[in-house]
Amino acid sequence: MKNLLSAFIAMLLPFVAAAQFSVSGKVIDQQTGQPLPGATLVLKSLQLAPSTVTNGTGNYQFSNIKAGSYVLTVSYIGYQTAQKAFNLNGNLTVNLQIANATTQVEEVTVSATRASANSPTAFTNLRRKDIQKNNLGQDLPFLLNQTPSVVTTSDAGAGVGYTGIRIRGSDGTRTNVTINGIPYNDAESQGSFYVNLPDFASSVDNIQIQRGVGTSTNGAGAFGASINIQTTTRRDSAYAELNNAAGSYGTVKNTVQLGTGLLGGKFTFDGRLSRISSDGYIDMASSNLQSYFLSGAYYGKTNVIRANVFAGHERTYQAWNGIPDYVIGNKAYADSIGENPRRYNELGIMPNGDRYRNQVDDYTQKHYQLLYDQTISRSLSFSGALHYTRGYGYYEEYQDNDDLAGTYGIKPVTIGGVKITNTNLVRRRWLDNNFYGVTYSLKYRTDDKFNFILGGAYNKYDGDHIGNVLYTEQSAGILPNYEYYRNNGKKNDFNIFGRAEYKVGDVLLYGDLQYRRVNYNIQGIENKMQLINNRATFNFFNPKVGFTYLIDDHNNVYASFAVGNREPNRNDYTDRAAGQPEPKSENLKDFEVGYRINQSNFSGSINGFYMLYKNQLVLTGQLNDVGTQIRTNVKDSYRAGIEAEGRVRITRxxxxxxxxxxxxxxxxxxxxxxxxxxxxxxxIDPVVQTLAKSNLAFSPSFIAGSELSFAPVKNGSIALLSKYVSKQYLDNTSNTNPQGITTSPDVANNPYAVNRYLKSYFVNDLRLNYNFSVKGVKNIGVTLLVNNLFSKKYEANGATYPDVEAGHIINYNYFFPQAPRNFLASVNLRF
Known part of the structure; x- marks a missing residue:
């Protein structure tokens, strides 16, 4: 009988091994017993490590798990990481109680600007490992390229130097960016210049991207999206990392990172030093970039004090004009200049054909942050921050045969009987600015049913704009560094908000009220020699309401309505043509509705949006003389669409x-x-065109991204990253010519000049990664990234300057071609 029973058990073993079970349970606070939504769980075995997060009631589930030995790890910001090992041979319930870390959470610092796990808004969270897997030297926008509704651009064509990001068709000036809850957008231009902080991604712990108006935030209002960045947080163990990358177009990245770990249970110190250089795909579009990041923190039982000092210096050759259509589209012309037409850069070319080597943008930006978090009681916590940003630098430009009187206010001089009115010259345009302020939030949470945040900020900006003539080829009778313009911009930005979430049964109610006041003053002489004296005050009320219905532990639906208001930026005042009215502030009403699902093998969401604008400042398709997009108010416009994202584990x-x-x-x-x-x-009289309805510029109707990842061996992976972007119009006319006006026949040999749009493109990248260790080195990571695997010719950005000549429309188009197949390879050593 004993032998028969043994044989029967042996026969069952293959079936037991092949069976699939579930692991589920709940994660709660050890002290209060309250559930912890959003906690991350990883189920590790020798073959796989699936992960999931707890839902709004703290529950989780892993499905279709084979029998075997596992270690379940749970982590939650502000709590001690916990592990539980077990053998799985049937469905299993594992409930976990985790304890508050002996130190205060740093998450409080950024929570005021972030959506919670069940907030009724569209958002995507990126963890450090998600960011680092593609961090081989390209700017931060390119590391966000696989998130929904995103289109990225690169002036130099290869992702290093000046890059841009558009979300839901909204450009970077309409995307609010915060670093640890502190505004990063330039206060005057409202743009976020990631080139000023090269390799900043190496010091980032996590990022949340919100689409639409989103939650209340500091700095410029979010009119398409917000990007909330949290930098390095506590790491308990000492570490050192060396990262070196190299690739096409002379691209080289060197990064050193060091950290002490937790010293005496109280202190941590972290540092990073980086440099990146690249020749760029576009001719002369070189970048020489340096940056550092230093952080020190004190951890008490109920508080954390952290000081961050980080800075970047960039020196990039100017490539902001793009490539003229008559170069790309006219082979005969392209042959005549003897260069690859897709790489041609017209900036800095002197009459003798040589390049002016100092045709550069040279800028330094330094950031100082002091962050303080305090737990007052079990239900009440406070977060505050002081910040200061110092920026200074210049554009240096060679100008061919420039008008001395009209452009620089220099009276013509007569030399040898010849009156000098025009000459070749070199000029510098200086920026010198200071930005400082305070942010704060008070968070009250009684239990999992009620959560309230009272927060706000007060920020001040003071910036000088100065122009000098450094050199004139023919004497103009001026002293060295002749100053031809100077003006000053001052901006005060104050906001206060209250945000609450209240759970009634299976419904989470959400409300957010923000008041924002902006005072902006520009005075002096601008670079076109015009007198400017603009004073404006804006008072904005931005309410938001919504709800989330928790269908069960893994599914919920939500809906929200939000109002956003936003002031014009500096260029809206200074770039407007003479006689045009002053720019108006914008208003946005944002309706969002969506569904989310979160299971162990599949997670996803679908979101519908309708964004109704009043007086939207839309892109005209033109650039000013330093490559900034010109905008104009339109009375009525809208964006409506559906976003979907998902991730599925098909096999192990x-x-x-x-x-x-x-x-x-x-x-x-x-x-x-x-x-x-x-x-x-x-x-003669202008040609006026009115269209009842047309497409907004740079707003593709279809955007899709894909990442197919295969792990053939332990610690090794291959991923195919794909991106499709449909046609984008360069202006707001949908490529429609005015009635009775036809395209000039002179452009027959230049197809690029016929249309005012960017063609659709489908681009694929390949990433290979392998990690291993040797004695003395905790981890060696080797990564190869092949961008544009099939060498697709495409343009991701452009500009257009149409006019009518002799009864025909002439499109003067400029395009920003992106690089064909190119690669980056890196070796990362972690000690």
Missing amino acids: QLSWGANATVSTNKVKNFTQALDNYNADFEK
């Missing part, structure tokens, strides 16, 4: 993440006035 080795956005982006009754010239090139 194979997973797939994908996202897609389908949208319609329209402006109503758009009017465009085109300069009109007769056959003698004399200016």
Whole structure:
């Protein structure tokens, strides 16, 4: 009988081994017994390590798990990491109680600007490991390229130097960026210049991207999205990392990171030093970048004090004009200049054909942050921050045969009987600015049913804009460093908000009220020699309401309505043509509705949005003389669409993440006035075009991303990253010519000049990664990233300057070609 029973058990063993079970349970606070939504769990075995997060009630589940030995790890910001080992041979319930860390959470610092796990808004969270897997030297926007509704651009064509990001068709000036809850957008231009902080991603712990108006935040209002960045947080063990990368177009990245770990249970110190250099794909579009990041923290039982000092210096050759269409589209012309037409850069070319080597943007930005978190009681906590940003630098430019009187206010001089009115010269345009302020939030949480945050900020900006003439080829009778303009901008930005979440049964109610007051003053002489004296005060009320219905532990639906208001930026005042009215502030009403699912093998969401704008400042398709996009108010416009994203673990080795956005982006009754010239090139009455409904510029109707990842061996992976972006119009006319005006026949040999749009593109990247260790080195990571695997020719950005000449429309288009197949390879050593 004993032998028969043994044989029977032996026969069952293969079936037991092949069976699949579930592991589920709940994660709670050890002290209060309250559930912890959003806690991360990883189920590790020799073959796989699936992960999930707890839902709004603190529950989790892993499904379709094979029998075997596992270690379950749970982590939650502000709590001690916990592990539990077990053998799985049937469905198992594992409840976990985790204790508060002996120190205060640093999450409080950024929680005021972030959506919680069940907030009724569209957001994507990226962990450090998600960011670092592609961090081989390209700017931060390129590391966010696989998130929903995102389009990235690169002036130099290879992702190093000046790069841009558009989310839901909204450009970077309309995306609010915060670092540890502190505004990063430039107070005047409202842009976020990631080139000023090269390799900043190496010091980032996590990022949340919110789409739409999102939650209340500090700094410029979010009119398409917000990007909330949290930098390095506590690491208990000492570490050292060396990261070196190299690749196409002379790209080299060197990064050193060091950390002490927790000293005496109280202190940590972290540091990073980086440099990146690249020749760029576009001719002369070189970048020489340096940065550092230093952080020190004190951890008490109920408080944390952290000081961050970080800075970056960039020196990039100017490539902000793009490539003229007559170079890309006209082979004969391209052959005549003897260069690859897709790499041609017209900036800095002197009459003799040589390059002016100092045609550069040279800028330094230094940041100082003092962050304080305090637990007052079990229910009440406070977070505050002081910050100061110092920026200074210049654009240096060679100008061919420039007008001395009209551009620089220099009276013509007569030398040898010849009156000097024009000459070749070199000028510098200086920026010198200070930005400082305070942010704060008071967080009250009684239990898992009620959460309230009272927060706000007060920030001040003071910036000088100065222009000098350094050199004139012919004497103009001026002293060295002749100053031809100077003006000053001052901006005060105050906001206060209250945000509450209240759970009633299975419904989470959400409310957010923000008041924001902005005072902006520009005075002096601008770079076109015009007198500017603009004073403006804006008072904005931004309410938000919504709810989330928790269907069960893994599914919920939500809906929200939010109002956003936003002031014009500096360029909206200074770039407007003479006689045009002053720019107006914008208003946005954002409706969002969505569904989320979160299971062990599959997570995903679908979100519908309708963004209704009043007086939106839309891109005209033109650039000013330093490559900044010019904007104009349109009375009525909207963006409506559906976003979907998901990730599925198909097998132990194979997973797939994908996202897609389908949208319609329209402006109503758009009017465009085109300069009109007769056959003698004399200016006559403008041609006015009005369209009942047309497409918003740079707003593709379909965006999709995919990451197919395969792990054929332990610690090794292969990933195919794909991106599709549909056609984008360069202006707001949907490529429609005015009635009775046709395209000039002179452009027959230049197809790029016929249309005012960017063609759709589908680009694939390949990433290979392998990690191993040797004696004395904890981890050696080797990564190869092949960008644009199939060498697709495409342009991700552009500009257009149409006019009417002799009864025909002429499109003067410029494009920003992106690099064909290129690679980056890195070796990362962690000690």
